[in-house]
Amino acid sequence: MSIAPQRVGRRERNKQEKLDRITAAASELFAERGVDEVTTQEIADKADIGTGTLFLYAKNKGELLLLVQNSTYADALAEGKAAAETLTDPLEAVMAIIGAVVACNRKQIDNGRTYLREMVFGDPTEPHHREALSLTVQTEEAVAAVLQRGHGIDAEEAATLAHVVSAVMFISMAATVNIGRTVDEILNEIRGQLQVLLPR
Structure with missing residues (x-):
């Protein structure tokens, strides 16, 4: 029935x-x-x-920004995950995932930096903040999944590496010294750091 x-x-x-x-x-x-x-x-x-x-x-402007940005972040993450599916090199696959997220965050630099600040310091009991935190977890899970594909990395090590990758990405996007840098410049900075971290 x-x-x-x-x-x-x-x-x-x-x-x-x-x-x-x-x-x-x-x-x-x-x-x-x-x-x-x-x-x-x-x-x-x-x-x-x-x-x-x-x-x-939304109880304030910060929550309104989270509401708006969460949707575009989710779309960027889906785009990055799809691009990573076809790549076998772990660094390139990880860069495909985070590259889409960085590009999304930098569409309007001040909004992107405020979004990151709200994620870190906002009220985790608010629904839009919870959703933003969930997106960061999903990003780390996507990176961890890529790292486990045929590279001899177990789930625990992949999760730890993904957490470090996430920290590198967020610090690079939020850093005041990077305000005037382009998406490509920020991604090159991230790539340089991840090259010493990820398996080849």
Whole structure:
């Protein structure tokens, strides 16, 4: 006996529609002017909702940025994992994964650096923050999986290496000295560090 799919109720549809409007409004405004130059009132106005309603979905601007950036991070991670599937060299496969993430983070440099700060110092009880932390775990899992493919590295060692790779990537993206550097320059810096770490 098959079970008919349950229809989403009107209330849930309305909530999702508001969330979509908030995400679109915040995404557009943050991309145009940067997170620091946009007010929550402007986001609420653009999404055609009240500020009280806005704060039901994200309690502050940092959470709004996490909401927006998490979606693009997830897409970048999926892109990087797909590219890594065809590569046999561990360094190249790892660079394919993190290269997509770095490029995503650097689309708007100030937003990307604020996103990293929110991930580290934000409230882990907030849902968008939890999702951001989950994405970092998924990134490490993807790197660990690549390192275990035919390179004689066990799961524990691969997880440790993936954690170090993640730290190198995040520090390179967040470092003040790298603000003016291009994506390629940052990736070259990361590659140089990972060459001494990963198996050949």
